[in-house]
Amino acid sequence: MNRADVFRAMGEFFAAGFFENENAAYLERNVRGLVRTLENVPLLPYEGGKLYPSGAGNLWNPENRLLVCFDYSFGMRLDADRLRQKAAELLHGQNADQRFRGNQLLKATEELAFLRESDIPPQFALGGRGWTHGVVHYERLIREGLAGILQRVEENLPQNPEFYGALRELLQAMIAYLKRCLAFLRPLAPEPLIKTLERVPEFGARTFYEAVFAYNFFWYFDGCDSGGRLDAVLDCYRQTESEEEITALCREMWRNYDLNDGWHVLLDPRNSLCVPAIRAQRDFRRPNSGILIDEHTPQPVWDAIFENWGAGNPSPCLYAKDNYEQYLAETKLFSRENTGQFCFGGCTELMIQGKSNTKSIDAGIHVLRILETTGLQFADFDAFHAALLANIRRQIALMIRCVKRNRDAAALLLPNPVRTLFFDDCIERGREFNAGGARYYCSVINVVGLTNLINAVYAVKEAFAGKLSVSVSTLAAALAADFQGYESLLHELRNLPKYGNDNPAVDSIAGQMMEEIFSAVAAFSTPEHLFLPAVILFTIYGACGDDIGATPDGRLAGEALADSFGATQGTDLNGPTALLKSAARMNQRRAIGTPVLNLRLNQALFQLAETRTRLQALLNSYFQMGGLQVQPTISNPELLEKARQEPENFPNLIVRIGGFSEYFNRLSPQLQLEVIKRTEHHF
Numbered sequence: 001m002n003r004a005d006v007f008r009a010m011g012e013f014f015a016a017g018f019f020e021n022e023n024a025a026y027l028e029r030n031v032r033g034l035v036r037t038l039e040n041v042p043l044l045p046y047e048g049g050k051l052y053p054s055g056a057g058n059l060w061n062p063e064n065r066l067l068v069c070f071d072y073s074f075g076m077r078l079d080a081d082r083l084r085q086k087a088a089e090l091l092h093g094q095n096a097d098q099r100f101r102g103n104q105l106l107k108a109t110e111e112l113a114f115l116r117e118s119d120i121p122p123q124f125a126l127g128g129r130g131w132t133h134g135v136v137h138y139e140r141l142i143r144e145g146l147a148g149i150l151q152r153v154e155e156n157l158p159q160n161p162e163f164y165g166a167l168r169e170l171l172q173a174m175i176a177y178l179k180r181c182l183a184f185l186r187p188l189a190p191e192p193l194i195k196t197l198e199r200v201p202e203f204g205a206r207t208f209y210e211a212v213f214a215y216n217f218f219w220y221f222d223g224c225d226s227g228g229r230l231d232a233v234l235d236c237y238r239q240t241e242s243e244e245e246i247t248a249l250c251r252e253m254w255r256n257y258d259l260n261d262g263w264h265v266l267l268d269p270r271n272s273l274c275v276p277a278i279r280a281q282r283d284f285r286r287p288n289s290g291i292l293i294d295e296h297t298p299q300p301v302w303d304a305i306f307e308n309w310g311a312g313n314p315s316p317c318l319y320a321k322d323n324y325e326q327y328l329a330e331t332k333l334f335s336r337e338n339t340g341q342f343c344f345g346g347c348t349e350l351m352i353q354g355k356s357n358t359k360s361i362d363a364g365i366h367v368l369r370i371l372e373t374t375g376l377q378f379a380d381f382d383a384f385h386a387a388l389l390a391n392i393r394r395q396i397a398l399m400i401r402c403v404k405r406n407r408d409a410a411a412l413l414l415p416n417p418v419r420t421l422f423f424d425d426c427i428e429r430g431r432e433f434n435a436g437g438a439r440y441y442c443s444v445i446n447v448v449g450l451t452n453l454i455n456a457v458y459a460v461k462e463a464f465a466g467k468l469s470v471s472v473s474t475l476a477a478a479l480a481a482d483f484q485g486y487e488s489l490l491h492e493l494r495n496l497p498k499y500g501n502d503n504p505a506v507d508s509i510a511g512q513m514m515e516e517i518f519s520a521v522a523a524f525s526t527p528e529h530l531f532l533p534a535v536i537l538f539t540i541y542g543a544c545g546d547d548i549g550a551t552p553d554g555r556l557a558g559e560a561l562a563d564s565f566g567a568t569q570g571t572d573l574n575g576p577t578a579l580l581k582s583a584a585r586m587n588q589r590r591a592i593g594t595p596v597l598n599l600r601l602n603q604a605l606f607q608l609a610e611t612r613t614r615l616q617a618l619l620n621s622y623f624q625m626g627g628l629q630v631q632p633t634i635s636n637p638e639l640l641e642k643a644r645q646e647p648e649n650f651p652n653l654i655v656r657i658g659g660f661s662e663y664f665n666r667l668s669p670q671l672q673l674e675v676i677k678r679t680e681h682h683f
Contacts, residue, residue, distance in 0.1 A: 126364025137354025310606030368449030500567025
């Protein structure tokens with residue numbers, strides 16, 4: 001019995017295929033794992049709707065029982081701990097055969113674990129550690145179908161039989177999987193669904209229903225990640241379908257997103273599907289959709305947005321169409337044609353649809369930790385400031401080297417055959433997705449602790465200027481003591497001006513710090529590897545403060561950080577206009593990877609036309625000032641507190657948390673409290 005046999009006996013289809021030919025290249029080994037999965041994995045159940053697959057369940061691991069399977073981010077998902085446990089059980093077996101198989105399983109597990117290990121040190125694993133979100137080229141996939149991709153592969157087969165032969169094997173297995181689905185569904189599903197599956201996604205779509213069906217199937221094939229510009233892709237297929245029919249199909253897709261923790265979809269008011277797609281999301285927290293906004297956005301679109309927000313659903317969030325297009329053009333990172341095809345994956349990380357391998361989030365830099373380790377032992381503020389920036393630049397340079405090393409390791413060891421088929425240029429270049437096949441290779445780099453750093457640097461500047469009641473050395477002593485015995489100083493620091501209140505002195509420091517840090521990250525970009533700075537803390541802003549001591553902004557040791565690009569929770573006291581003006585003072589073109597700005601709005605704002613109009617004007621003004629996006633949370637403190645105390649009574653309460661939408665009762669107790677602490681804005 002060889003290692004493939006050991007895994008086959010365990011029902012581990014991917015791993016069995018992976019070890020069938022250990023002398024083959026990793027691309028071929030991964031393909032064989034995927035092929036064996038498609039041949040043997042149970043099919044997802046049919047739930048009676050117009051789409052298939054549907055409901056909860058990864059197509060590659062529908063019952064969540066496989067310990068090794070396909071993963072859209074790393075190419076392979078692995079539960080090494082459970083495999084080691086199974087190996088240990090065999091090693092303690094009663095006969096030599098069991099012990100032999102235990103050794104085989106253990107050594108195979110260590111090989112898989114090595115392949116999956118990241119070269120990015122934990123200190124830079126801030127929101128991601130080589131993680132990859134992606135948006136496949138849905139437009140081309142729907143138009144060509146699997147048969148069209150197969151034709152392109154076979155045309156290139158003579159040039160590189162090993163590479164293209166592996167891709168052909170995977171495509172043939174995908175088509176065979178469709179036949180399995182058809183045989184399963186014929187006695188269960190209505191004739192229109194059967195007729196549609198007989199055509200798509202094997203062949204190109206002709207009708208709107210076929211296009212939606214193919215879109216949904218390719219999303220499941222890709223592992224249920226992000227959907228990109230859904231309405232732009234599907235709008236050209238619309239013929240006589242009513243808004244009600246479109247809304248119903250969108251509801252089915254959004255339900256699939258919700259049940260499978262799917263990620264981002266970007267809507268565009270210029271497309272006729274936009275409003276039905278917004279309305280269809282009313283009851284679902286996923287996708288964490290966004291919409292492009294400009295001065296020409298029609299009022300019915302704004303009305304649909306506000307109807308969702310007023311019902312407590314914070315989707316879609318808002319993106320400034322003109323600013324993104326302008327800032328992206330200024331960077332010259334992407335071609336002029338591709339600049340107009342930007343979208344977002346995961347929480348809200350920027351990428352080019354179907355053309356970019358975007359590590360999101362690849363790594364991060366914890367600027368508040370760097371502040372802590374820099375200390376305050378300097379003669380004056382200028383010396384402190386120079387040392388702080390030098391340390392930040394030094395850590396950024398180290399992080400970038402680690403990211404590049406991880407990129408090279410992934411190119412060698414972690415192929416992703418599915419995305420090699422589904423992204424542009426991989427087939428044409430004859431290169432695997434992680435080995436430079438996609439048109440663009442990007443790393444979204446997270447800047448963690450920015451708001452706290454801004455407020456802390458302002459406080460230190462005041463201390464060096466003699467404007468605090470204590471000296472800089474006393475401030476340092478108070479930080480070391482976590483303000484025990486320095487309660488009056490803690491009160492003084494917390495009452496200093498804070499970012500998010502339209503204070504020119506604080507906002508000047510904010511602009512300077514952002515310019516220095518984000519420019520230092522972007523300076524490493526080359527045509528072969530683009531670095532996109534961002535501030536996206538989603539669920540990590542609590543944990544990222546756990547081991548950081550007290551800081552000069554009045555934060556105690558272990559307390560959570562500020563949420564992403566916004567004000568520290570509860571410190572933006574001068575209203576939403578002041579918060580947005582502070583944010584706009586920062587040069588957001590530097591944060592093109594996306595600066596998440598969470599804005600908590602009182603639900604009563606949406607009950608009156610007058611307050612809706614004022615809010616719409618405010619948001620438009622923010623974008624005219626240069627802002628990139630706004631992520632709303634809609635609720636009131638009493639409701640959130642009741643939901644915290646009685647989660648069973650509020651299963652569908654949705655909030656925005658650092659760039660994505662989530663059910664409130666799924667958050668940790670710490671994050672629930674941090675959401676409640678956010679300032680609630682109203683007019």
